[in-house]
Structures are given as structure tokens and as C-alpha cells.
Amino acid sequence: MILSTAKQISARNVLEGLRQGLSRFSGPSRAALIMAETPDAPLVVHDPRRLLRGHEPKLAKVFLESSGWRDMAPDTAAMKPFGQAAWAEKLHLTGLICAGGYSQPLFYQMWFTERHPNMCSTGPTERWLEHAVWLLAHDYASEGAFFTSASKHALEAFEHHAVRNHIFAEMSKGLGRPPHIPLYPILAAVLDISTTREEGARPTGQVIFVEPSDADNVPWLIRFPEVERPYLHNAKHVRKLLSCVENSSRRLVSDGDRVLGVSGPANGLANRLTADFQDRFGFLRLGGKPVCSFVDGVYQSTTRKPNLVVLEEALLEAQAGPDQGHSLFQVASAIVDEARVEGFGCTLVLDPKATHPALAGQSVHPSLFLDDPLHLDLAKSLAKLDGALHLTGGGELRAFACLLDGRSVESEDRSRGARFNSALRFTAMHPGVIVVVVSADSPVFIFQGGLQLNAMCDLRQEADLELDPPTLEKWLSEQ
Incomplete structure (x- = not known):
């Protein structure tokens, strides 16, 4: 029983380390695990935050109505206890990313996490889940002899390794061999350059990293002599060189160790790795x-x-015509995206049915119809001014620099700024409008009826460690 308890603690530690690491990499995330310790053991479910709820029919079909996951397993008894695993077939569950495998110390594992809608790629997250498979198998192989929570801490800070592992795997597929460029030094250098300013300005421009064998295929504009090539780890020097490629189709070219020169567009290099500083x-x-x-x-x-899916849904429910709702959404999206790129904060008051009286601000007569690109460009600039834009109907600008007032509400958050709390107060008094607030550091908040529509749930750590997880059959019966 002591050994079993140590193993279950290892499973929960790995689960929590995975969740915390993914939350930093992708925003608030949940994680879950379905596992069977031996070929004859029942499947048990670790799902402390109900990530798998809603997927019961598919899980029952895959694991209970079929034994394929067990029948197609490799001979785990012949595997080495450390360092050997075979990957399991992935499940296809809407909104989830999963990865799993078979090993000698832990027969079957399948890990799950959320697929966030704004992810660049699911690849790094998949590598993260695969590493959880390795670590938990190693913890089970040690049978609790080294109970240090090392696996938990390794997964909490795995983002560099996850990104590197994904790039390594994809480049190996494209090249037919492992890449020769040093990926870890490249990842460290990119972050150093990104935080290095030149005369107060942040870096813009692109650096491409190419395999030595591809150097002759680069469309060179300047190729530095070998003895004069700057080292990539010299972030200050590379930051200065970026000045010659910013706002252009030119690129700095590096082999991961040094900067080789300056090229024109290099779209023909299929395996190029690009750091795009914006x-x-x-x-x-x-x-x-x-x-x-x-x-x-x-x-x-x-x-x-x-x-902005929440905003689009709110506009559709605002009883405006479908064409008007779509037009207003497109206008709001364009202004929000401009604020994100340029790094300024702004507030938009969306009044779909144009029922709200004139706001205290600078009126626009006649109203500007923002389906005109020139008018939309002007609205983007006006959004930089203190105060809100008043947008109605299908995307008409009625006023700018508007002041929003209202009575205090319980949902106010004093840790937020004036835009946030003013929007809460204003929408509480005027339920027919929707307010979009863009913070200067890029978060976007959507308010209606005195509530934040796109608020994140607080995923608190479980108070008690579940040492006796339910079997899959019992878990399904509790839905």
C-alpha cells in the first residue's frame, strides 16, 4: 500500500507540474490522465478539473466498447524499465490535445490538455505531453525510491525544451536527418535579442537560421568574411545589425553560431527557421x-x-440584423487588431441598435461609415485618444473621446485600470450596449450587463490529493 501511495502521488505531481507549465505557455490550462498500470489492470482516471467531461461517449467507445488500445500494445515486458516507450495511437477529441504511450513500468498512459483557439501550433504542447509519459514511467520504474517531485518541477519549466523538441522533430522530417543547427543556443539568443533595445527602440526585422548545407542556396546581398562574422550570442551586436533589415524584405542570416550576412527574401528555403521580431x-x-x-x-x-468569438456571439444575440452585426464585428476587430499591433489601449462602445443617446465626447456629424477604408483608418487613429469610440449599427462612428460613467458595481476589480472598471459600471447601467476594452499590454476585455463576458475561471490547485482515482467505469457512471 505504501508503494501504491507513492506511485499515485507521482501521478498527481506530474499532472500538476504539466498543468502549471502549460498554463504559463498557453494561458490557464487543465490536464487529465487515463492510465492502466499493468496489461490486466483496469483504466483509472485522473481528472481533478473535469477536463474530460463532455467526452464520455467517445471515451466509452474507445476504452470500454473496444479493446484495441490493449490488444495493439507492444510487448512491454520486453522493454527496458528506463528510457524505452512506444507511442500510443492518439484520440481525436474536440477541443483537446492528447498524447500517450506504453512502457514496461506503466503499461498505458494517455494525457490530455485543452486546445486553445489562438495557438500558433499544437506541436510544442504535444511534445510536452510526450515528456509527461516519459517522466511518469520513470517515476513508476523507480518505485518511489527517489521521491523528490523532480518530475513536477521539470514539467513546470519545459517550454524551451518543448519548442526545441518540436522544431527538431519537424526539421528531421524535412531533412531526412537530424538538423545540424544548434537549437538550444538559438532559442536562448532569440530571447536575449528580443529584450535588447537600441537607442530605446525594441527590435524589428527577421533573422533566418539555415543549415550549413543550405548556405549556398541563400539569395545573398552581403556575405560577411568568415573572420568578421558576429557571434549570435552577442545580442547587442545582432540588435544593431537588425536595423539594416527592419521594415524590408531583407533578412539577417545565421547558422546558429554566427551571423553570416544579409539576404533578400528566402522563401525557397523550406527548412528555414525564422525569428520574426515585431x-x-x-x-x-x-x-x-x-x-x-x-x-x-x-x-x-x-x-x-x-x-473575439465571445464578442461575435454577443453581437448576434443583440437582435441587430445579421449583416449589421457582422459589419460591426469586422470594424471592431480591425480597430482591436490595430491597438494590439501598435501597443496602445482603447475602449469601444458598440451600440448595435443605435438606441443609446449621445455620449459625452466629441460628436461626429455626419456619422462616419467605417466600411470606407479611409474612414476606418481615421477611426483607428482616433481610438488612441483618451476616451471611447461610440460605434453603432453596421459600423458607424458617432463620437470619439467619450467619457463613460456609472454607479459602482460589485464586480469591480481595483487591480485593473480605469478603462476596465468604467466599462463595468457603464454596461451595468446600459445593458443594450457592449464595451470592448483593449489594455496597452494587449489583453482584450468584453463587457455586457455589468459583467466581463470573456473572464477566465480561476483554476485553483486541489486542496486534497486524490490517492485513489476512480476506474473509468466508475468515472463514467458519475457523469
């Missing part, structure tokens, strides 16, 4: 496809674009 944040791309973003010296999975 002032406040940036992106890593492989073959032109996004892998992840980086901001403030950390890697994240987000595309940096706000998820």
Missing part, C-alpha cells in the same frame, strides 16, 4: 509556419491575436 513581441516560424511567439523574454503558444 517590436513588443515576435514569432518563431519553421518553413513559414508559426511555431510559437515570444514576449518579455519567454516563449508562449499564443498567436498574440485576441479571441
Whole structure:
């Protein structure tokens, strides 16, 4: 019983380390595990935050109505207890990412986490789940002899390794061999460069990393002599060189160790790894496809674009015509995206049925119809001013620099700024309007009826450690 308890604690520690690490990489996340310790053991479910609820029919079909997951398993008894595993067939569950495997110490594991709608790629997260398979198998192989929570801490800080492992796997597929460029030094250098300013300005421009064998295929504009090539880890020097490629189709070219020169567009290099610096944040791309973003010296999975699905749904329910609702959504999205890219905060008051009286601000007579690109461009600039834009109907600008007032409400948050709390108060008094607030550091908040529509749930840590997880049959019966 002591050994069993140590193993279950290991499972919960790995689960919590995975959740915390993914929450930093992708935003608030949940994680779950379905496992069977031996070929004859029943499946048990670790799902402390109800991630798998709603997927019961598919789970019952895969695991109870079929024995394929057990019958198709490799001979785990012949495997080495450490360092050997075979990957299991992935499940296809809407909104979830999963990965699992078979091993000698732990017969079957299948890990799950959320698929956030604004992820650049699911690849790094899949590598994260695969590493959880390795770590838990190793913990079971040690049989609790080394109970240090090391696996939990390793998963909490796995973002560099997850990104590197994904890039390594994808480049190996494309090249037919492991890549020769040093991926860990590249990832460290990209973050160093991204936080290095030149005369107060953040970096913009692109650096591409190419295999030595591809160097002759680069469309060179300048190729530095070998003895004069700057080292990539010299972030200050590379930041200065970026000045010659910003706002252009030119690129700095590196082999991961040094900067080799300056090229023109290099779209023909299929396996190129690109660091795209965009002032406040940036992106890593492989073959032109996004892998992840980086901001403030950390890697994240987000595309940096706000998820406005909640806003679109709210406009559809506002009883405006479908065409008007769509037009107003497109206008609001364009202004929000401009604020995100330029890094300024703003507030939009969306009045779909144009029933709200004139706001205290600068009126626009006649109203500007923002389906005109020139008018929309002007509205984006006006959004930078203090105060809100008043948008009605299908995207008409009625006023700008508007003041929002209202009585205090219980849902106010004093840790937020004036825009946030003013929007709460204003929508509590005027339920027919929707207010969108863009913070200067990019978060987007959507309010209606005195509530934040896109608020995140607080995923608190479980108070008690579940040492006796339910079997899958019992878990399904509790739905």
C-alpha cells in the first residue's frame, strides 16, 4: 500500500507540474490522465478539473466498447524499465490535445490538455505531453525510491525544451536527418535579442537560421568574411545589425553560431527557421509556419491575436440584423487588431441598435461609415485618444473621446485600470450596449450587463490529493 501511495502521488505531481507549465505557455490550462498500470489492470482516471467531461461517449467507445488500445500494445515486458516507450495511437477529441504511450513500468498512459483557439501550433504542447509519459514511467520504474517531485518541477519549466523538441522533430522530417543547427543556443539568443533595445527602440526585422548545407542556396546581398562574422550570442551586436533589415524584405542570416550576412527574401528555403521580431513581441516560424511567439523574454503558444468569438456571439444575440452585426464585428476587430499591433489601449462602445443617446465626447456629424477604408483608418487613429469610440449599427462612428460613467458595481476589480472598471459600471447601467476594452499590454476585455463576458475561471490547485482515482467505469457512471 505504501508503494501504491507513492506511485499515485507521482501521478498527481506530474499532472500538476504539466498543468502549471502549460498554463504559463498557453494561458490557464487543465490536464487529465487515463492510465492502466499493468496489461490486466483496469483504466483509472485522473481528472481533478473535469477536463474530460463532455467526452464520455467517445471515451466509452474507445476504452470500454473496444479493446484495441490493449490488444495493439507492444510487448512491454520486453522493454527496458528506463528510457524505452512506444507511442500510443492518439484520440481525436474536440477541443483537446492528447498524447500517450506504453512502457514496461506503466503499461498505458494517455494525457490530455485543452486546445486553445489562438495557438500558433499544437506541436510544442504535444511534445510536452510526450515528456509527461516519459517522466511518469520513470517515476513508476523507480518505485518511489527517489521521491523528490523532480518530475513536477521539470514539467513546470519545459517550454524551451518543448519548442526545441518540436522544431527538431519537424526539421528531421524535412531533412531526412537530424538538423545540424544548434537549437538550444538559438532559442536562448532569440530571447536575449528580443529584450535588447537600441537607442530605446525594441527590435524589428527577421533573422533566418539555415543549415550549413543550405548556405549556398541563400539569395545573398552581403556575405560577411568568415573572420568578421558576429557571434549570435552577442545580442547587442545582432540588435544593431537588425536595423539594416527592419521594415524590408531583407533578412539577417545565421547558422546558429554566427551571423553570416544579409539576404533578400528566402522563401525557397523550406527548412528555414525564422525569428520574426515585431517590436513588443515576435514569432518563431519553421518553413513559414508559426511555431510559437515570444514576449518579455519567454516563449508562449499564443498567436498574440485576441479571441473575439465571445464578442461575435454577443453581437448576434443583440437582435441587430445579421449583416449589421457582422459589419460591426469586422470594424471592431480591425480597430482591436490595430491597438494590439501598435501597443496602445482603447475602449469601444458598440451600440448595435443605435438606441443609446449621445455620449459625452466629441460628436461626429455626419456619422462616419467605417466600411470606407479611409474612414476606418481615421477611426483607428482616433481610438488612441483618451476616451471611447461610440460605434453603432453596421459600423458607424458617432463620437470619439467619450467619457463613460456609472454607479459602482460589485464586480469591480481595483487591480485593473480605469478603462476596465468604467466599462463595468457603464454596461451595468446600459445593458443594450457592449464595451470592448483593449489594455496597452494587449489583453482584450468584453463587457455586457455589468459583467466581463470573456473572464477566465480561476483554476485553483486541489486542496486534497486524490490517492485513489476512480476506474473509468466508475468515472463514467458519475457523469
